[in-house]
Amino acid sequence: MSRRFVVPKIDSSEITPESVYLNRRELMRAAGLGLSTMALAAAPLTAASTGSAPRPLDFTSPEGEQFSSSEQKTPYADITAYNNFYEFGTDKDDPARYAKEMTIDPWAVEVSGLVLKPGKLNLEDLLSGFDLEERIYRLRCVEAWSMVVPWIGFPLADLLQRFQPLSTAKYVEFRTLYRRSEMRGTRSFGSIIDWPYREGLRLDEAMHPLTLIAVGLYGKTLPHQNGAPLRLVVPWKYGFKSIKSIVSIKLVDRQPATSWQSLAPREYGFYSNVNPAVDHPRWSQKFERRLPSSLFRPNRIPTRMFNGYEEQVAELYRGMDLSKYY
Amino acid sequence: MGSVPLRSVVFVLCITPFIGLVIDGLNSGLGPDPAEQVMGRSGQWALRMLLLTLLVSPLRQWTAWSMILSCRRILGLFSFFYASMHLASFSHFYIAWQPSLLLDELIRRPYIAAGFTAWLLMLPLAITSSKAWQRRLRRNWRKLHRLIYPATLLACLHLLWQARSDISESLVYTVLAALLLAWRLIPKKGSKGTL
Numbered sequence: 385m386s387r388r389f390v391v392p393k394i395d396s397s398e399i400t401p402e403s404v405y406l407n408r409r410e411l412m413r414a415a416g417l418g419l420s421t422m423a424l425a426a427a428p429l430t431a432a433s434t435g436s437a438p439r440p441l442d443f444t445s446p447e448g449e450q451f452s453s454s455e456q457k458t459p460y461a462d463i464t465a466y467n468n469f470y471e472f473g474t475d476k477d478d479p480a481r482y483a484k485e486m487t488i489d490p491w492a493v494e495v496s497g498l499v500l501k502p503g504k505l506n507l508e509d510l511l512s513g514f515d516l517e518e519r520i521y522r523l524r525c526v527e528a529w530s531m532v533v534p535w536i537g538f539p540l541a542d543l544l545q546r547f548q549p550l551s552t553a554k555y556v557e558f559r560t561l562y563r564r565s566e567m568r569g570t571r572s573f574g575s576i577i578d579w580p581y582r583e584g585l586r587l588d589e590a591m592h593p594l595t596l597i598a599v600g601l602y603g604k605t606l607p608h609q610n611g612a613p614l615r616l617v618v619p620w621k622y623g624f625k626s627i628k629s630i631v632s633i634k635l636v637d638r639q640p641a642t643s644w645q646s647l648a649p650r651e652y653g654f655y656s657n658v659n660p661a662v663d664h665p666r667w668s669q670k671f672e673r674r675l676p677s678s679l680f681r682p683n684r685i686p687t688r689m690f691n692g693y694e695e696q697v698a699e700l701y702r703g704m705d706l707s708k709y710y
Numbered sequence: 711m712g713s714v715p716l717r718s719v720v721f722v723l724c725i726t727p728f729i730g731l732v733i734d735g736l737n738s739g740l741g742p743d744p745a746e747q748v749m750g751r752s753g754q755w756a757l758r759m760l761l762l763t764l765l766v767s768p769l770r771q772w773t774a775w776s777m778i779l780s781c782r783r784i785l786g787l788f789s790f791f792y793a794s795m796h797l798a799s800f801s802h803f804y805i806a807w808q809p810s811l812l813l814d815e816l817i818r819r820p821y822i823a824a825g826f827t828a829w830l831l832m833l834p835l836a837i838t839s840s841k842a843w844q845r846r847l848r849r850n851w852r853k854l855h856r857l858i859y860p861a862t863l864l865a866c867l868h869l870l871w872q873a874r875s876d877i878s879e880s881l882v883y884t885v886l887a888a889l890l891l892a893w894r895l896i897p898k899k900g901s902k903g904t905l
Contacts, residue, residue, distance in 0.1 A: 462742035465741060470876070476746065477741070528804075574878025574879070575875060576876065577875045577876075647874075663818060665819065666819065666821075666874075676743075678744060682806075684803070
C-alpha cells in the first residue's frame with residue numbers, strides 16, 4: 385500500500401504534554417512581558433496583558449427591562465468573595481483564595497458535535513469577536529441565597545449560530561476545565577464529583593435571548609473565582625446550571641448527563657428551574673437570602689417562579705409538569 | 711495545675727470561638743452571608759466540644775490524670791451552648807422564628823430532624839449538669855447522661871447526611887466519634903462503666 389509514505393512514528397515520550405506546553409507559553413509570555421516593561425518604563429502604562437487581573441471591557445447596555453434590574457446590585461467585593469466553585473474547594477472563600485492557580489490564558493473553547501462547522505474559539509475571539517452587553521440579572525443559588533449581578537457578555541445564541549447547529553441537535557452539553565494540578569478541590573480525597581464538571585441545556589433554552597455567555601462583571605473581565613474566562617449565565621435556573629470556566633460546548637441529540645444530576649438525581653433535576661413550589665430535600669426553596677445579608681437584617685425575601693423571569697421563559701415549559709421535570 | 715486554674719483555662723479556650731464570632735460580626739468579618747458562617751461555625755464547635763467531652767474518660771484512663779474529670783462539665787455545657795447557637799441561627803436566618811416552618815422542616819428533611827433530636831437529647835443533660843442535680847438523681851444521673859452517645863451519633867448523621875460533594879470533613883468527625891464510642895464498649899476491670 386502506501387509504503388513510501390509511512391508516517392514517522394513518534395514515541396509517546398517525545399510528545400510534549402499539554403501542561404508543559406502551556407507552561408512554556410507562560411514562561412515565554414512572562415519573559416516577553418519583562419522586556420516590554422523595561423522598554424516602556426518611561427511610557428504610560430497600558431492595560432496589563434497578563435490575563436489574570438480583571439481588565440476593563442467595552443460594552444453597551446441593551447434595551448429591554450428583562451435585561452436589567454432596578455434592584456440593589458450586590459457589591460463587587462461580595463460577588464468575588466463568596467463563590468461556589470468546587471474545583472477549588474467547598475468553602476465559599478476557597479475559590480477567591482485558590483482559583484488564581486488556574487491558567488486562563490491561553491484558553492480555548494471547543495465547539496463540537498452536531499454542528500456544521502465544528503471548531504475552536506480562543507480567548508481573544510471571545511473578548512473581541514462578539515458585541516458585549518451589560519446584563520443585570522438575579523442569580524439564585526439552590527442553597528437559598530441570591531445576588532444581583534451586572535454581567536458583561538453576549539447571548540449564547542450568537543456563539544452557537546457561528547458554528548451552525550444541525551437540525552438534529554436537541555441539547556447542548558458544557559464542560560468546565562479539569563486540570564488537577566491547578567484545581568485543589570479535585571484532588572480532595574473525599575470529593576465524589578466525577579470531574580470534569582458538566583452541565584446541559586435544551587437547545588431552545590440555550591438559544592433563549594436571556595441565556596448569556598459572560599466574560600465579565602462590573603465592567604471588567606471575570607475574576608478567576610467567578611468562572612474566568614467565560615461562563616454560562618441562565619438567570620431563571622439555579623446557579624449550578626451556570627457552569628464556569630467552559631472548555632467544551634457540544635451539541636447533541638440526547639439529554640446530556642450533568643454532574644449534580646448524576647450525583648443525586650432526586651435532588652438535582654436536569655431542568656433545575658427556580659421554583660418555590662418544588663421543594664428540595666436539603667433547603668426550602670420558598671425564601672432566599674438576598675446578599676449581602678447581615679446578622680440583624682437577614683434580608684430574607686420570597687423566591688419568585690423562574691427567579692422572576694416567568695414572563696420571558698414560561699413558554700419554554702408549556703404543558704410540562706414542573707414537579708416531575710424539576 | 712490545680713483543678714480551678716485548669717477549669718479556667720478550659721473555659722477560656724471553649725469561649726474563644728464564640729468571641730471570634732462576635733469580633734467577626736462586629737467587623738463585618740462574617741462576609742456577605744453571615745447565616746452560613748454562624749451556622750457552620752457554631753455547628754462545627756458544638757460537635758468538636760462533644761467529641762472533647764467524650765475524650766475525657768479515655769484520657770483519664772490512659773494518663774491516670776483524674777483532675778481532667780473536672781473539665782468534663784464545662785466541655786459538655788459548651789457543646790450545648792454552641793448547639794443552641796446553631797439552632798438559634800437556623801431559626802433566625804432560615805425560618806424567621808416560625809414554629810410552623812420548623813415543623814415543616816423536621817418532617818421534610820431528616821437531616822434537620824437528626825440534628826434537632828441531638829439537641830433535644832442534650833437539653834436534659836445541660837439542665838442536670840449541676841452537682842445538686844447529680845445528688846438528687848443519684849444513680850439515675852449516670853444513666854441519664856448516657857444520652858450523650860445517641861446525641862453524638864445523631865450529630866454525625868446530621869453532618870454526613872448533608873455532605874454533598876465532598877465527604878472528607880464529615881468522615882473525619884464520624885470516625886473520631888466512632889473510635890470514642892467504641893472505646894466504651896471495651897470491658898474495663900474495676901470499672902462500673904464510665905461516661
